[in-house]
Structures are given as structure tokens and as C-alpha cells.
Amino acid sequence: MARVVVDVMLKPEILDPQGKAVEGALGRLGLAGVAGVRQGKTFTLELDGELDESRLATLHELAGSLLSNPVIEDYAIREVTA
Amino acid sequence: MARVVVDVMLKPEILDPQGKAVEGALGRLGLAGVAGVRQGKTFTLELDGELDESRLATLHELAGSLLSNPVIEDYAIREVTA
């Protein structure tokens, strides 16, 4: 059993209205000194067996096409302890 | 300058239709052995100065009210290197 997290973030140059809205709200609600907020998505995958080379390669491919849209988003893959 | 990530996940007992849809798609597109997918949100905050006790306390409060909906979601706060 492996647990893998794929983080998907908007590219820095793409406007993030949700992040902006959160930034404003955090400030109004008393958190001082917030210089910026970006909102992202995570996909936590439970996999049967180990994440071997070949599955990792497939996952990279799908993370860069299905899970993220390379036009506007970047992704990162990290394995975590299940 | 500190960078803090708030991870927000649906509570395990709550239905996650988005995760279900991703799970189905990953399987159809050739990633074998996916036993489950949960989709979550992340908020990456850039803070001026350090995240001291008092700001951390405020952040916990807001993470549990503004950033997440405690009725259906859990959150976790982690500091990352900026």
C-alpha cells in the first residue's frame, strides 16, 4: 500500500481570484502581515502495492495531462507514509 | 518571511464525488491499482516576518472556520521553507 500526493498549483503568472479573496478575508479577520495567498488542489491516491518506476512514470504523465492543465498549472508528486 | 501551507481535506466519512471521478479516470487511463482518491485544497500563505505563537493561534482559528468547514472538512497547518 502506497500513498501518493499530487499537488497542483496555478502557475505564478496566472491570476488566482480565490487566493485573492482568501487573502482579503484573512486580513479582515485579524491575521496580520499576509503578503499573499495561492489556492491549490491536492489529490491523495491510495495505491495497491508499491509505487515502482513504471507506475511512477504513468503517474507523472497523468499528473501533467489529466490532474493538471499544463497551460495554467504546475504539479508536484510526493510519496507520504500511509 | 514565512511560508505556511494549510491543507484542507474532506473528513474521511464524507462523500467525495470529485475524488471518485478522478479515481475512475485514472484507472481508465492506465494507472493500475488505484484503491482510492480524495481531493483536497491547499492554501499557501506568504507571511511577513515569523509565524509566532500568537499568529499561529489566529491562523488555527481561521483555518478551522474560514479556510475549512468543520462540519465536513479537517485541516492541517505546516510550515514550509519559503
Next chain:
Amino acid sequence: MTRHTDTVTDASTTPEVEQPYAELGLKPDEYQRIRDILERRPTSAELAMYSVMWSEHCSYKSSKVHLRQFGDKTPDTDALLVGIGENAGVVDIGDGWAVTFKVESHNHPSYVEPYQGAATGIGGIVRDILSMGARPVAVMDPLRFGAADHPDTHRVLPGVVAGIGGYGNCLGLPNVGGEIVFDPSYQGNPLVNALCVGTMRHEDIHLASAKGVGNLVVLYGAKTGGDGIGGVSVLASETFEDGGPAKRPAVQVGDPFMEKLLIECTLEVLHAGLVEGIQDLGGAGISCATSELASNGEGGMHVVLDRVPLRDRTLTPEEILMSESQERMCAVVRPDRIDAFLAICARWDVDAAVIGEVTDTGRLVIEWHGETIVDVPPRTVAHDGPVYERPYARPAWQDELQADAPEHLARPTSAGAVRDTVLRLVASPNLASKTWVTSQYDRYVLGNTVLAQPEDAGVIRVDEESGRGVAISTDCNGRFAKLDPYAGAQLALAEAYRNVAATGARPLAVTNCLNFGSPEDPDVMWQFAEAVRGLADACLELGTPVTGGNVSFYNQTGDVAIHPTPVVGVLGVVDDVARRTPMGFRHDGDLVVALGETRDELAGSEWAHVVHDHLGGLPPSVDLGAERALAEVLTAASRDGIVTAAHDLSDGGLAQGLVEMALRNGVGAEVGVPPGADPFVTLFSESTARAVVTVSQERLGAVLALAAHHGVPATVVGAVGEAGSDLVLTGVYDGDVVLPLAQLREAAEATLPALFG
């Protein structure tokens, strides 16, 4: 983890076992009745089923004795194809078309989790309509919130609106109307009612019954999870010997995508003739679906609970029986058609499982891991629940409230003061433009929306060839109902009826959602009894039968109940939607004609509420004969094409009505207070049975003759201006009130965005 399942054998051999019936909401005598019915103690699964099916929500035990009047006082009509008691009533609209519609509440879940509560409210009512065999074609959302500027309203309203939009938009159902009312009485208890309309051919009507011994019972749609099983977790924790069950969710999450698939899949199996009986899964889940299907059919059913597809493997059989997981349906299918049925489910990616079959044993038998855990006469679960004659009495405070008439309130006495009052009312949250909300709803999808918000009623084309269609409106003024619940319910009906007629439709049938406080409070029970009596009497007089509805009790904060809120939905038929009458001023030079009679009736009015924060006196008088006559004028005028616009008058009176007509298309008018009339009363009274129409010079004679023929007072009060002209009210005390449209628009449009934007 080991657990012992309580079987029927156990129940017979261990009669002395103590059961947590009180925690499940059953009274000692109710528990005793179950024992008498079964001639033994119930198993824990049976206890779960009875407790949920005998709850107020499912059994209508406090309301039943009153609701009977809707059946007893049914007016003579051949329009009713399916009456009260089914998932939703069905009305004949002609040419072989039938329409089904119903409104339901999702008040409490929407307070806890506004988005999901409201979303699943839409999901539930849509499945009700679907289960009649109809294609859902539109939704509406009558909503009530606390004070507009209260912080909790700021939490609840945006979530509710996003949830209704999120679910309905994703389902592809146009939202064609609703209500948004703010009043402090709903502060701790907002009302989220949801209405759905569906259409079908007569031959497509399906009912919830399990007929034909040997036919299969299929559960299809989403997998079953631990949603909405609140109470039964006491049983779960009792039956687990070690370790506990996994945590159960506090709220249900909707999956509109699954529901969309469920709609298409269900309509396909129905049209292919593969279904003998069908039922949606709503409150009480499988318990409700199996016991109702069985008791409405051959009388028996055998279910193997292990076959239910689960999302959560830790569920106990009691929980599976009670789960309220969304997006599920149950169908009865002949064995020779099951493959075709399952193939269509597979095509739509919908999970389906045969969980049992129809028997003629007269028993609903459910097994789990090879042992019998339920063996009951299904009728005793589904239909023979307890019936209460709850005590009720006219509240001690009612007389005092009615005696506190608004006559002592200061009224404006100059043109300037009237002008200020108009602008203040236009900008008040209850009268202000609802665009901030309604622009979050898709009103175009399906391509048959002829009128939608802010028109008086939603109008939907049913038949593309002939143009046959329906109009629907929902209404209720809770303040009127508080002043006098009997009259208040009638006023709600009258307003919805009038709204439907204003578009040119002939009012045909009624649905309702009765939102009240606790039935255990005799004051509330009196309000309820009065409202039901009033509505039933008025439906009889107007000839519009009640086809179905919903009761929501326990809407209160502490022991303070909400205003009694009997939301009434009226459905009308339009022979050709091309003839519908829209509400806005259009043509320069058209005459403005006021229909009906205006009296000094300001108790409970929007003016008293906004300007004086006052509620007291007697609501506007009800005159159903006048309503009927007005409706006849409005529908005939539409049929004959002799009016260019029509708008009913209600909240805010004539002044507000004219503002709405002017803002609709950005066309003003000049309207005079009739000589001798009191300007304030003319402009702000909320007398019923009134409307404003516009008519060309040439048609004026025809319109006045039509009104005279029906005995409806008609007065020419002004003329429509050119595009962009001001709204001018003349003869107002010392002068004219000039209201530029830009200023009116700003007043009307700014309020909700400023509060919630």
C-alpha cells in the same frame, strides 16, 4: 471486530432484552404497539425501521388529522390524474400531457451546512418528480432568512444560494422562480424549500408499487454510505461488541453529476417499458422504499441486504436500512427484463444491484448474512404509524396582536415624503432586486423557459409543437399568517394564484410546504390547524385541488417559533405560451389600467415592516370571488391578446408594482392618484385581488368591457412613457413624485450586493 446481529430468532427467544426505543424517538406506547403488531419484541433492525418510519418527518403523525381536509374538500375537477398520497400529484394539462410538481423543505440541514443542505434539498425533490415517471423540467426555491444584516444570514444565504445553483445548474434544470424573504423570526431557523416540476405523457405515469410475484427489486444509483443515520447510531454502538463503528457523517453531500445520470438512466428504463413500479430513496432510505413499495403492491417482499452496494463497509444492517445516502432509486423489474434494465444502467455508468423480489406472503422479510433480521407486515411500517390529535388553542397573545392595528403609525403627507418612502421601500431587502441571487441560477437550459424571474410566475413550454405550457408561482407572507393563520394561508394561495393568472395562465392545481414551529406547542398547533383549514377551504372555493406537499415542524429557536409560513405553489396551464403576458412596460403611449379595489389595508404590510418595524392588526381581507374574477380577466386578456403587460400587486402595493414594471424594460410611465383617493393608501396598501395591466388605446374598450363583464373594477390611471423616461406619480398631496429610472435602479440593485457581494 466481531459483532452480533439481532435476528428474528433472537427476538423470539430473548423477549426481555431492553431496547433503546426512547433514544430512537419512540414513545413507550408506540414501542408497545410494535410489540403488539409483531407479537414479540422487534429486532434492532425492525426497531430502526419503525422508529424512522414512525417519525414526524415520515409519518406526518401530528399533521395527518388536519391534512385530511385537502382530500375531503377536493373541488370538482377532472384535472387530477394522481392525487395526494403518491410521491407527487399529477395534473392533466390537455393534449395527453401531464404535469407533476411538488415543494419540499430542507430547512434544518441547510442551517447546519448551507451549501450541501440546500443542494441535497434540490436533489431530493427532483427524485420525487422523477419517480412519477416525469422528466424534471424546472426548479424553484422559496427561501426565508433572518435579518438581512445579521452576521449569521451572511453565513447562511450565500451558501444556500450557491448550493441551489451548484446542484440545479449541474443537473441542467432551469430555475424559474422562488422567493427570498428576510425576517428576524427566521434567524435561527432559515427556510429552504425546493420545488420541482416535471412533464410526461399520460401513459408514462408510474407509481410506487411492487406488483407481480417474482419480480425483482433493483436498487440503483449511488452506493450506500453512512449518511443521515443520526439516531440509529445508538443501535450500532450497542451491537458492536468491541471497537466502534467508523464515524458517521453529520451532513450529507450531494453529487449532482450522479443525479443527472440517474435522471437520464431512469427515463430511459421507463420509456423502454422495463419498470413495473418505482420509488425514490429519500428520508428513511431503504426502509421507506421497500416498505412502501411492498405495501402498495402484492404485499410482500424478500430482500437480501448483503447485496446493497456499500461505500462504507463498516455499516451495520440497521444503518444500511436507514441510510439517507443521496442519488439512489429503487425499481421493480420483471425477471425477463432485468438484463435490459441493467444494460441501460451500465450505459449510464450507474451502479445497480438486484436486492430482492416481490412475494405474496404479506411480509417484508429482510435477511443479512443468511439470517432473518426483519419480518414484518409492510403496511404497519409504511402506513399504520401513530396518529396524534395534538392539543391546540388560539394563543393568548393573538387578540392583542390583532388589536394593535397600524392606524396610529405616522404616514407620509407630502410628495417629498412619499418619494422618500418609495425609494426606501424599493431598497429594502425584501423588495430589492433579487438579481444577485437569481443570476447564479441557469434559467435557460433545456430551452423551454418562456418567463422566469423577475416575472410574476415561471412559464415553461411543455410541447414545442402546440406551444402548450405551464406557469408556476410560490408565495407566502408569513407576517399575514402570523396575524391570522387562516387568512394568511388563503392570502398565500391568492397571491400565487394571481401571479400565475397575471402571466395569462389558467390556475389549475396547488402544492404546499407548511413550515411551522413545534407541534407540541398548542399555539403552533393552532396556527397549523388554522392554516390548513384556511388553505383547504380556499382551494375548494377556487377550484384548485391540493395535489401534494410537505410539512416541516420544529422550525424554532429555543421556544420561539418562526412566523407560520405555509408556502403555497400554484400551477396553471397556458394553451399557447406565445400568448403569455410579461410584466414590464413596453410601448410608449399604452394606457395603464388598475384592476381591483384598493382599501386602507396596511397591517402586516411591507411599509409597516420597513418604516415602523411594526406587526399588528388584521391582514388584508380575503375575497376569493374577486380573485377568481380578476384571474378570469387576466387569462382572457392574454388569450385574446388585448393587453401588453400585466403585473399583480402584492408586497409594497401599487408603488412597488409600478417600479417593477418600469425597471423591467427600462420604460417609465406617468400615473395619477385617482381624484378623491388617499394618495398614501393608493400607493402603499396591500389590498388583494389587484393587478395593473397596460393596453393600447385601440384595445382599451375591449379591456374595460372584459373587466366589467367579470365585475372587476378597472380604472385608467396613466400612460406608459418612452424608453428611459421617468416614473412619475401625480396628484400626490402637494405635487408630483418624479422617480428617474437610474435612481430607482440604483436603489433596487445595490442592496443585496452590498450585503452579500
Next chain:
Amino acid sequence: MSGMRVGVITFPGSLDDRDAARAVRVAGGDPVALWHAEADLHAVDAVVIPGGFSYGDYLRCGAIARFAPVMEPLVAAAEGGLPVLGICNGFQILCETHLLPGALVRNDHLHFICRDQRLRIESTDTAWTSSYDRGQEIVVPLKNGEGGYVADEATLDRLEGEGRVVARYLEVNPNGSRRDIAGIANARGNVVGLMPHPEHAVEELTGPTTDGLGFFTSILKGLVEA
């Protein structure tokens, strides 16, 4: 004009497919239902990818639909010049498949919005806009939650320079689209993506106008001429 076969794809969660078919019919063509799971275009003369929430729009609008079996022959045919119109969710799908550049993101005000939207037709050199006059203003419904068009500056400049901005929002930019872009075309002009819904403005009775009809008559006209 009859006899022109225009395919309308239905994905699980497509909503405006009936409306697109109706619009084709009103314009004088023959709509042909295409099913997502079938890798077959049934020899249609053009395709409309309708609005809706394919696969619930879970993950990202259009992201899952892109991988449906029907998309394989569609992409090949589009590259070969088949006229394809993606409306709303269809536009999102065309961007996800990279038949069109850029992407559509959450509206800047974060709400779903349904309104009657004024547009200017910027290019009449596409298969779907030849019935209009250049610069013509039209009003059609708009309804979306994720309709903000984004692309990098170079792409935007190229779209403008090559006359591939098909329609632009007037009066109000309803979703934060870059440069008020409401619709774009591929280089050849046969593939068009549009956020507003012309198929909901083809009948006096149910639309705010009948201004949307031009998209559907354009294609029929083009097919007749071709």
C-alpha cells in the same frame, strides 16, 4: 440547406445538447446525436460540443471529457478541417484537448453567472461566423462558473494578430476574461470555442434575442458553398 448533418456530442453530464440540436434544426440542418463512448462521428458535416458539466466538471472543466473515445476521431477530423464549435463546456473541452490555445478558469468574482450578454463579433472568417457582419453586436445568454479565458501574453497577441478572437464581451466583462475575450478560433478557422450560448438565442419565445442563430446558419451556408 437541409441534409446538412451536424453532430452534437453527449457526454455524461452534458446539459445543453438538446438545445444545440434544436438550434441546428431551427437553422435548417439535421442534428445527429453523437455518444461520448463511441469512437465514431457517423460521417457528420460538422460537430457541436455542447455546454454542461461533463463528468460533473469534477477535477477541472472538460478535463475528463477530453479522454472520451469520441474525442479521438474528433481531434483528427478537426485537424483535417471539420467545423467544430465548442460552447461553454465545449470550449473548455477544446482547450483541454489543445485544439484551441489557452484555458478557462474560475470567474474572477467566484460566482456562477447567468446573464444576457452583449458581444461584438470580431471575426467573420471562421466556419461559424460567416453569417455575421464584422463588428456586429449581438446579445446572447451567458452562463458559467469557470469562463475566464486565460493565455500567456504571446498567445493573446498572436490570437489578436491573426484575427482569431471571434467574439468579445461588451459593456460588462462577466468573468475576468483576458482582453474581454468571449470566443476564439484555431488558425484555420474551422474550430471555434465560445463561452456564451448562441443556441439559447434562436427563438423569440425562449431567448433574449435570436442573435445566436447566425452561428448555425454560418455553418450551413459554408457547407453549401464548400
